[in-house]
Amino acid sequence: MQEAEKSEEKSRLVKAYTAIVLARTLDKKIVVAQRQGRVGFYTPTMGQEALQIGASMALTEKDLIYGYYRDVPMMLHRGVPMEVIINQIMGNSEDSALGRQMPSHFSDKKRNFMSVQSPVATNLPVATGAAFTQKYRKTNSVVLATFGDGSTSTPDFHAAMNMAAVFNLPVIFLCENNGWAISLPVEKQTIAEIWTKAAAYGMRGLRVNGNDVIETHEVTLEAVKRAREGKGPTLIDAVSFRMGPHSTSDDPSKYRSETVEEGSDRDPVVVTEKTLKSRGYIDDKLIESIKSRAQKIVDDKFEECAKIPPPEPKSAFEDVYGKSTWMLDEEVKDIL
């Protein structure tokens, strides 16, 4: 590798690692805050940081993300300001959706991160339509659509995969295969391995170790390149773990015995640390400073955001239509 290339790789990977640490730090902060009653609900992302950031590294800012409720690390790496995330979780008046959505339903149009819905996988046909636009308008942008392993059973997965293939669209389907759909292990979700499902649509399908940020990056990059070249969609089955519970409402002890402990050598933070250390890109001192910086950022941002007042009650009934209806106007008058 050339010097320049190496230094470029270094900065890329250190940025990735920093985002992983930041995401983990934020994740833990929110989980604690939820227990303290400062946040209503949350879907932890712990265990899926490396794959999300590996995928994000393959995109430009003009590419579109149609993500899901666990994509905080991806957002952070993409440059979505942390306050966008925390304000959403708090549902305060600075939240880009004005407190209308449950926590973990992020959106940031400025960074092309589409607003998240709860019914799983229903973003996939929509992402496919967005990819149609890129092709039709020759924007050279691609669409990254994310979803979980459980989501492959949905009608929407099937519709999106087939249509993306038939229309040969620039979309990458990234399955964040964390092994569980709430209490259902992926082996009971479906018998086939997820990457093999691509063949049913004549699509390219690959499996990657989602714990390996570099592998995920490389595979996604190739998929993105192919998509930009008009070679169509790819399904990436990024295998990782859900280290935490499904959500702050979930009690995994009811259905799960084996878990991946934080700090163990399967933890993506640890794995990434090792990789970067072995390449000589980081050392313990840098790790320490990245972590303590992350903690400070998270703590500060969180407290800042916590001070922001809630949205006006009337805002809960706006934006239903471009122009409100007489029915709603009447109803809101009665309510407020």
Added chain:
Amino acid sequence: MQEAEKSEEKSRLVKAYTAIVLARTLDKKIVVAQRQGRVGFYTPTMGQEALQIGASMALTEKDLIYGYYRDVPMMLHRGVPMEVIINQIMGNSEDSALGRQMPSHFSDKKRNFMSVQSPVATNLPVATGAAFTQKYRKTNSVVLATFGDGSTSTPDFHAAMNMAAVFNLPVIFLCENNGWAISLPVEKQTIAEIWTKAAAYGMRGLRVNGNDVIETHEVTLEAVKRAREGKGPTLIDAVSFRMGPHSTSDDPSKYRSETVEEGSDRDPVVVTEKTLKSRGYIDDKLIESIKSRAQKIVDDKFEECAKIPPPEPKSAFEDVYGKSTWMLDEEVKDIL
């Protein structure tokens, strides 16, 4: 082959051929009757006779069929009386559904032929549930579910395939791949070959020449045997042609150039004739007598059924619930 076996095969295949001829004869009769305004609508089955009857041959009467609007040949082979079919098409008072459904939406509970709906493929998850019952109740029966090539794009196909595989159910998914979904050729419906879609669910998938009644029979028989043995579901991609229009409302000249002519050597009637002749099971005389008998049966039955009066108007508003509602009672009083 032993004598007994051979004679058994002969009678089986002559029965199959007779049903093919009968189906073809009836098909043409209805198409003409539709043009004359004696029938409202019809979906011709021409071209799919061999595959349907090959599959039907693999079933016992206790097995269940969750079919679709083109399954007349299968019904006839199964022993569904012709008047059940014609009365349905006419929607008269002897129709088992009392004229409530459009023509081609057959049902015959006595012969375990489930009532047909119009939205395509929505019988597939239902068939999967019926197969669950067979397994749970250890009936040793299997379920045959049929649908077209276009129907593989539906949500219901995906749901049914995955669930049948996950629950390891005794159901055979028979795709009557006639190459078209109205005006869309199967190549534009999906890029992969249909039999390969089974692998996405960890299911066994096979392709057969649906024009060959013997091949279809053998492959289906094996799938049925496996299902009875608890080895789970199979997808069979039975490739054939839609020789006619999609329906009597359709004008294929708008989208289709190549067709399979009646009497040509790809016509399943001709193919089956040749096979049976080559095995010495039929000769021209027998063919002739089977055909003229079929014509007579069809003509007679058709005229008989045509004499049956329509159902009582009030019957159009019954069986909505086990016990009618006050709303409906009131409305019907106003109507009649």
Added chain:
Amino acid sequence: MTEMNMVQALNSALDLSMAADDSIILLGEDIGVDGGVFRVTEGLQKKYGPERVNDTPLVELGIVGMAIGMALTGLKPIAEIQFQDFIYTAMDQIINQAAKIRYRSAGQYTVPMVLRTPYGGGIKGGLYHSQSGETYFAHTAGLTVVSPSNPADAKGLLISSIGYGDPVIFLEPKRIYRTIKGEVKDGSYAIPLRKAAVVREGDDITAITYGSMVPTVRDAFEKNNVNGDIIDLRTLMPFDIETIVKSVEKTGRVLVVHEAPRTLGLGAEISAAIAERAMESLLGPILRVTGPDSPFPYRHEEYYLPNEKRIMKAVNKLSEYR
């Protein structure tokens, strides 16, 4: 001006709009080479190419989902659902995506999409080719529901719906696709949404209806010399309460006519809304002449559909209140 039927008028609306705006994309089953099973998109693929007139695989959920994605990214998709009866696998996309994206993103994202679909009975289509499911859409906040009753309205309302900014469910009364002809202006023109039309005026009764029932009610009124207002809603949701109340205050007698089943059909809301705000003007009960609460029958469809006899029975009953 050209005399045309509703199919031709809709085709003209699509053609003129597509010629003027390359962000308009059509998608649906059999709409391209075949021109649509009812021929509404006839000739458009030839004219605008397969990139703009897309034959899709057989998956309504995918058609609607893709249309939403197109709309989110700057296009103005118009999707055809071959029969309204087949739209239900796409209900989640319609209710949970299309209708809620503007709201849930606080206006960051909008869905300027039109879903065109033929609805209603009268073509011997039985249970699954005859449904009038407007309630499922009208009850869903965020959707705009439109239905024309004649060729000229069909053209102008479709033009207004295209790129409207909010998702529009455009219900085409297939029974009168070809049976009614009328003079239609040649160029592009818009008929505003959310405004009803009073298609006949009179003093004694207010008939509120839409779609295929407009000509049925008008014929009944004309034949029987009924001196009443006939309000053609045009936009079913949000419907034009002002025009309704104004008429009710004049006549004091109200009849709502639709093909959809009575229970929670649009007539229920219209009746409730009138009762809430014009109770004092009412001389008698608000009557509904509608389809019954049963699936749609094949052989006896004429009994399902509201007709002159049932309309006049209600009119006569209302005229007893003075």
Added chain:
Amino acid sequence: MTEMNMVQALNSALDLSMAADDSIILLGEDIGVDGGVFRVTEGLQKKYGPERVNDTPLVELGIVGMAIGMALTGLKPIAEIQFQDFIYTAMDQIINQAAKIRYRSAGQYTVPMVLRTPYGGGIKGGLYHSQSGETYFAHTAGLTVVSPSNPADAKGLLISSIGYGDPVIFLEPKRIYRTIKGEVKDGSYAIPLRKAAVVREGDDITAITYGSMVPTVRDAFEKNNVNGDIIDLRTLMPFDIETIVKSVEKTGRVLVVHEAPRTLGLGAEISAAIAERAMESLLGPILRVTGPDSPFPYRHEEYYLPNEKRIMKAVNKLSEYR
């Protein structure tokens, strides 16, 4: 008698019914090992085995479709949809299959299936964990829609729904899953469908409501000494018109309360039905206190839900009519 909450009462109904009838099969997401995200099926898989309590893949359409197929072949399936908000991909199976099979087969085939699903707001669930979609079901001929308002009713109504013969949409008001406790009989007992309960009696006003709004209305009436009937519909469709009309003839004033959006909410039909048959008894307009026609907000959900203040405003307005 045991004091229990609604979750426990539902669990008891399932348990007793399953013990007595091996044709009862449960299926749904996370209902087995996990016992359901709201714990309604807790312990049942352990007791009855995974063949009878089936954890399914994540596909509502498949859950409902399979349940229909089970019902057609002699079983009595009870499917859980984790949140009512997620039922819409299964709408085609519900509307075009479950609701229409008896009709389209002229009674050859029937669908004795129960779809249980938590609905409504009050748990900070935002747009997609708070919906009250009863209109979509109640408008669909062939479906029976049930919703209990307390633990004892929950048990008796669920027992009546199991194997009822027609498909039942059993809507569980999740807000009061655990907040309300009550004495529940220990054995199996049935509360008849299609019959409302008058849960408070009085002369001046008729409040018609169901589900989670029953305690809200009762509390408002008790606190403010309102002298009125409170009718708990129990079965939403077909609802019990006799009980309603009888009360309206007594009081002359009607208030309908539900969480679902007003437009084409159940209140619309109730209002229209009353206006058609008891107009002369009415002293004033029929008022509706309901959720607004918007998606359900997260942060400000307390503004969405009908509450004492809004109920009393309507009561006071109605009391002006004499």
